[in-house]
Amino acid sequence: MTTPILEVRDLHVRVEDKDILKGVNLVLPPGEVHAIMGRNGSGKSTLSYVLAGKEDYEITGGDILLDGESILEMEPDERAAAGLFLAFQYPVEVPGVATMTFLKAAINAQRKARGEAEVTTPEFMRLVKDAGSRLNIDSAMLKRPLNVGFSGGEKKRAEILQMELLQPKLCVMDETDSGLDIDALQVVANGVNSMRSSERSMLVITHYQRLLNHIVPDVVHVFSDGKVVESGDKSLALELEAKGYAAYEKDVA
Amino acid sequence: MAMLDTPTLKENIDQETVDKVRALDVDKYKYGFETLIESDVAPKGLNEDIVRMISAKKEEPEWMLEWRLEAFRRWQTMEEPSWAKVSYPKIDFQEISYYAAPKTTAGPKSLAEVDPELLATYEKLGIPLKEQEILAGVEGATGETATPYGGNVAVDAVFDSVSVVTTFREELAKHGIIFCSISEAVREHPELVKKYLGSVVPVTDNYYATLNSAVFTDGSFVFIPKGVRCPMELSTYFRINEKNTGQFERTLIIAEEESYVSYLEGCTAPMRDENQLHAAVVELVALDDAEIKYSTVQNWYPGDKNGKGGIYNFVTKRGDCRGHRSKISWTQVETGSAITWKYPSCILRGDESRGEFYSIAISNGHQQIDSGTKMRHLGKNTTSRIISKGIAAGFSDNTYRGLVSAHAKAKGARNFTQCDSLLIGDKCGAHTVPYIESHNSSAVFEHEATTSKISDDQMFYCQQRGLSEEEAVALIVNGFVRDVLQQLPMEFMVETQKLISISLEGSVG
Numbered sequence: 001m002t003t004p005i006l007e008v009r010d011l012h013v014r015v016e017d018k019d020i021l022k023g024v025n026l027v028l029p030p031g032e033v034h035a036i037m038g039r040n041g042s043g044k045s046t047l048s049y050v051l052a053g054k055e056d057y058e059i060t061g062g063d064i065l066l067d068g069e070s071i072l073e074m075e076p077d078e079r080a081a082a083g084l085f086l087a088f089q090y091p092v093e094v095p096g097v098a099t100m101t102f103l104k105a106a107i108n109a110q111r112k113a114r115g116e117a118e119v120t121t122p123e124f125m126r127l128v129k130d131a132g133s134r135l136n137i138d139s140a141m142l143k144r145p146l147n148v149g150f151s152g153g154e155k156k157r158a159e160i161l162q163m164e165l166l167q168p169k170l171c172v173m174d175e176t177d178s179g180l181d182i183d184a185l186q187v188v189a190n191g192v193n194s195m196r197s198s199e200r201s202m203l204v205i206t207h208y209q210r211l212l213n214h215i216v217p218d219v220v221h222v223f224s225d226g227k228v229v230e231s232g233d234k235s236l237a238l239e240l241e242a243k244g245y246a247a248y249e250k251d252v253a
Numbered sequence: 254m255a256m257l258d259t260p261t262l263k264e265n266i267d268q269e270t271v272d273k274v275r276a277l278d279v280d281k282y283k284y285g286f287e288t289l290i291e292s293d294v295a296p297k298g299l300n301e302d303i304v305r306m307i308s309a310k311k312e313e314p315e316w317m318l319e320w321r322l323e324a325f326r327r328w329q330t331m332e333e334p335s336w337a338k339v340s341y342p343k344i345d346f347q348e349i350s351y352y353a354a355p356k357t358t359a360g361p362k363s364l365a366e367v368d369p370e371l372l373a374t375y376e377k378l379g380i381p382l383k384e385q386e387i388l389a390g391v392e393g394a395t396g397e398t399a400t401p402y403g404g405n406v407a408v409d410a411v412f413d414s415v416s417v418v419t420t421f422r423e424e425l426a427k428h429g430i431i432f433c434s435i436s437e438a439v440r441e442h443p444e445l446v447k448k449y450l451g452s453v454v455p456v457t458d459n460y461y462a463t464l465n466s467a468v469f470t471d472g473s474f475v476f477i478p479k480g481v482r483c484p485m486e487l488s489t490y491f492r493i494n495e496k497n498t499g500q501f502e503r504t505l506i507i508a509e510e511e512s513y514v515s516y517l518e519g520c521t522a523p524m525r526d527e528n529q530l531h532a533a534v535v536e537l538v539a540l541d542d543a544e545i546k547y548s549t550v551q552n553w554y555p556g557d558k559n560g561k562g563g564i565y566n567f568v569t570k571r572g573d574c575r576g577h578r579s580k581i582s583w584t585q586v587e588t589g590s591a592i593t594w595k596y597p598s599c600i601l602r603g604d605e606s607r608g609e610f611y612s613i614a615i616s617n618g619h620q621q622i623d624s625g626t627k628m629r630h631l632g633k634n635t636t637s638r639i640i641s642k643g644i645a646a647g648f649s650d651n652t653y654r655g656l657v658s659a660h661a662k663a664k665g666a667r668n669f670t671q672c673d674s675l676l677i678g679d680k681c682g683a684h685t686v687p688y689i690e691s692h693n694s695s696a697v698f699e700h701e702a703t704t705s706k707i708s709d710d711q712m713f714y715c716q717q718r719g720l721s722e723e724e725a726v727a728l729i730v731n732g733f734v735r736d737v738l739q740q741l742p743m744e745f746m747v748e749t750q751k752l753i754s755i756s757l758e759g760s761v762g
Contacts, residue, residue: 052717055709076716085717092714096732102718105728110719145732162718 003068004029005170005201006051011062013043013050013226020046022226023062028170028201035204035212037237038223039245044205045089047223048174051203052086053079066170081113083169087159087176094146099158102146103128103165110166131164135191152179153187160191171195171202177211189214209241224249295352301325304467307352311436311470314443324456324466331460337623338652338684339592341565349530351468351501421485431476432487435503438474445476449507453536453573453600461532461594462569465501469534472502477512477543486742488517504535508543510576515546515742529554531590532567541576541603546584548741549597550749552756553589560619560648563591570597574606574635582609583626584740586749588756591620596654598627601635601663608637611740613749615730615756616649616681625655625686630666630696639670642734645681646757652684659696666696674704675733677726677757727754 006028013021020043028034038044050057051064053076063070071079094102108118119127128142135157147155156176163171173192177185192215196202204215212220212234220237222230222245230236230248240248295303304325308318333344425432431442438446456466473489489504508514531553537545547570556563566589572581583597599608610626628637637657645651651674659666674683685702707729715725731738731750738746 052713054713075721076713077719077721080717080719088714088717092708092710094711094715094729094732096735097728102728105720105724106715106718109721109724113719166718 002030004065005067006203007063007065007068008047008051009063009065011047011050011064012060013046014058014060015046015056019060020057020226021050024227026203026221026228028203030201031196031198032218033196033202033204033215034219034221035206035215035217035237036221036223036228037207037209037240039207042223043226044207044223045174048086048172048203048205051079051172052076052084077109078113080166080168081110085163085166085168085171087156087163087171087173089175089178091147091150091155091159093148095148097146098143099146100128100142103142103162106162107165127165128161131161134194135161135164136187137161153181153184156180156184156188157191160188164191164195169200171200172205173202174205175207176204177206177208185211185214209237212237222248295350297350298347299325299349299351299468303351307468307470310352311439313436313439316443316447317439320451320456321467324463325468327457328460328463328467331463333460337594337654338650338686339594339621339623341592341621344530344565346464352470425483425485428481428484429478430481430483431474433474435469435472435474435505438505442474442476445507446474446505449536449538450503450505451536453538453571454534454569459569461567462534465503465532465534465569469501469503472504472533472535473506474504475506475514475516477506477508477514479509479540480511481509482512483514486515486517488519490519500529500531500533502533504533505538506536506545506547507538508540508545508579510540511542512540513544513546515548517548517550517742517745519550519552529563530565530567533569535568535570535597537572537581539572539574539576539579539581539603539606542578543576544580544582545572546582546742547572547597548584548586548745550586550745550752551589551593552752554591555589555618555620556591558618560591563620564589566590566593566595568593568595570595571600572598572608573600574603574608574632576606577603577632578605579603580607580609582611582740584611584737585613585624586737586741586752587612587614587622587624588752590622593620593622593624595624596626598629599637600629600631601637601666602631603635604632605634605636606632607635609740610637610639610641610655611737612641612653613644613734613737613753614641614651614653615644615646615753616651617646617756618649619647620649622650623652623654625653627656628658628668630657630659630663630668630693632663634665634667635663636666637668639668639672640736641670641672642737643672643674643683644677644730644733644757645674645683646677648680650682650684652686654686654688656688656690657698658688658690659693659698661692663693664695666691666693666698668696668698670698670700672700672702673733674702675730676704676706723754723758726757730754730757 004027006026008024008026011021011024024047036044053074059072064072066082066084071082104124111118137157141154147158150158176188180188204217217234220232220234221228222240224245295306301322304321305318308321422432454462456463475487477483506516537547539545553564553566554562574581581599585597587593597610601608608628614622614624616622625641626639639655641653643651643653653672655670657668657670670687672685674685676683683704687700689698691698707726711729712722712725715728716722720728730753738749741749
């Protein structure tokens with residue numbers, strides 16, 4: 001049996017004395033795209049932050065394995081170098097740092113951590129140009145400070161650009177569709193779909209079914225009150241859209 | 254939608270960050286070596302005899318001695334200023350030695366005569382002193398060698414109280430440029446020194462400037478004749494080495510009509526438990542249509558993590574835009590010193606003259622910085638621009654203090670001021686104290702100020718992309734100071750970026 005890219009085992013997480021995640025179990029084999037759907041406050045974003053290693057979250061039980069190895073003791077940058085990428089719901093502004101400068105710093109930091117040689121400038125320029133053209137990102141945008149004054153669509157496209165350049169094993173996308181109009185959604189979805197491969201897994205977090213028309217998942221999980229309450233194939237998303245979350249929450253109760 | 258896209262920044266940094274800041278190690282000072290060379294040190298204390306001794310050591314003419322004595326008498330009647338937001342134990346001016354000179358510097362004729370320790374020191378400092386033979390004053394050696402910075406940079410190196418070497422002099426002389434130590438200028442160009450010394454910062458200006466006038470030991474002298482554009486960067490490196498010595502350097506730069514010069518000073522000192530005093534005076538004079546660009550990278554020893562030791566840096570720097578359409582631009586990167594008290598200023602006397610001040614002031618550990626500028630608009634249609642970026646980490650205090658004033662005759666004066674502060678951790682402080690005095694209704698002064706923190710969200714975002722905590726802080730800070738970095742000469746920009754990273758090492762993780 002192949003080792004899953006991501007395995008979450010009975011994960012319990014607390015924030016300021018409040019239990020947020022109450023026993024999450026997930027298994028993402030290589031090549032699969034899983035969607036997590038749930039209403040606001042169900043703990044979806046918390047899961048994405050905990051996977052990426054954000055501070056302020058107390059893990060009270062369970063484990064997270066990336067490629068079969070526990071990552072709980074790893075710093076966020078170590079997890080990144082190990083191949084975990086989080087596309088943020090609200091990408092953070094970094095004033096004064098040109099997007100281009102940031103991209104190169106990120107690529108080189110990860111290469112350094114893995115003991116690889118730094119990217120050469122011509123190679124870097126080629127990579128950025130290729131990925132940028134697929135995402136409608138021009139050089140003018142790359143010269144601007146990262147995320148500063150970017151529109152909602154620009155921010156999300158910049159996230160996917162970083163994802164393409166860093167070539168992670170596991171892509172976690174937190175509400176990547178929020179703040180996007182139909183056209184921008186299509187561009188972002190195309191970017192994501194072009195990255196689907198048999199060696200990579202993706203976890204798509206959303207509360208709307210519409211994103212899943214563009215990025216078609218292999219498995220859909222319904223998230224409620226800090227855990228997965230129902231899993232199924234892509235038709236579950238449509239069913240959920242029709243019935244509403246309440247139906248599944250009652251199942252639990 | 255705009256609301257949604259704005260990340261929420263946390264007001265308080267969590268406990269772990271605070272702990273890390275507390276554990277920060279400012280002992281990693283890169284320049285904290287001491288050079289063991291024989292030196293000639295004056296006895297501790299200050300009196301007229303010491304002033305006479307300094308003057309005699311420098312073989313000065315009588316008028317210079319009188320000038321010093323007048324300053325000394327005046328200084329005895331003055332009080333140390335206390336208005337700055339800095340605190341330190343009272344300085345005992347009688348416990349300091351006012352003169353120290355490396356013994357071997359009296360006109361070496363060959364490289365062998367130069368103390369090898371001194372040459373090793375230059376290497377450690379990374380001074381662009383590839384041309385060490387030239388530095389050592391070997392006859393016939395020319396300064397055609399490229400420096401590590403890739404361009405030509407003429408250097409004057411001041412070690413404790415004495416200027417030990419000046420490079421590229423012959424090349425500069427071809428253009429009529431004088432670049433030498435101030436001691437030499439007093440002897441060789443008395444007419445210029447008499448005319449300009451003290452004409453910008455009067456002997457009676459302030460406590461430290463007056464003290465400097467009495468006991469100044471060395472520094473650089475630059476004269477750019479009319480119509481000449483100085484073909485290379487001029488640079489001075491100052492280093493305090495001896496124990497318990499003060500360094501009182503004096504720099505005088507004169508740019509005649511339609512001339513241009515770019516000048517850079519760098520400062521380092523060894524690590525010592527005692528505090529050392531540094532009280533410099535820099536005077537700049539720009540005549541009609543002349544431009545002086547003065548850049549400083551100050552990296553004096555800041556003291557250890559408990560605030561022990563470090564340099565007290567009390568400096569008076571002032572530029573006089575004496576001529577019409579003249580321009581003086583100060584750029585400073587302040588990363589060192591236990592205490593910094595420094596306000597590089599411009600007197601905008603000539604009509605349409607322009608003053609600029611670009612500053613990056615980084616404080617970490619227990620450093621205290623009170624720095625800023627003064628822009629005094631006297632002439633018509635004078636303009637000035639102030640961009641100050643203060644970064645406070647650890648337990649430090651970082652104050653911007655600035656004055657912008659317009660005289661009744663300064664019709665159409667304009668100033669733009671921007672002061673940004675960045676806090677790292679929650680045990681440090683940033684303060685902005687702007688003073689504005691306008692006596693002219695047509696003057697337009699604008700002031701903008703911001704204070705921000707490196708947020709946990711920014712750190713997490715950068716780390717999620719693979720940057721370590723230190724790489725993330727360096728990247729964010731370099732972004733924050735970008736406007737000012739761009740003002741530095743190209744050769745020094747990269748070095749300064751590195752210095753910023755080193756200064757903030759351990760500030761978060």
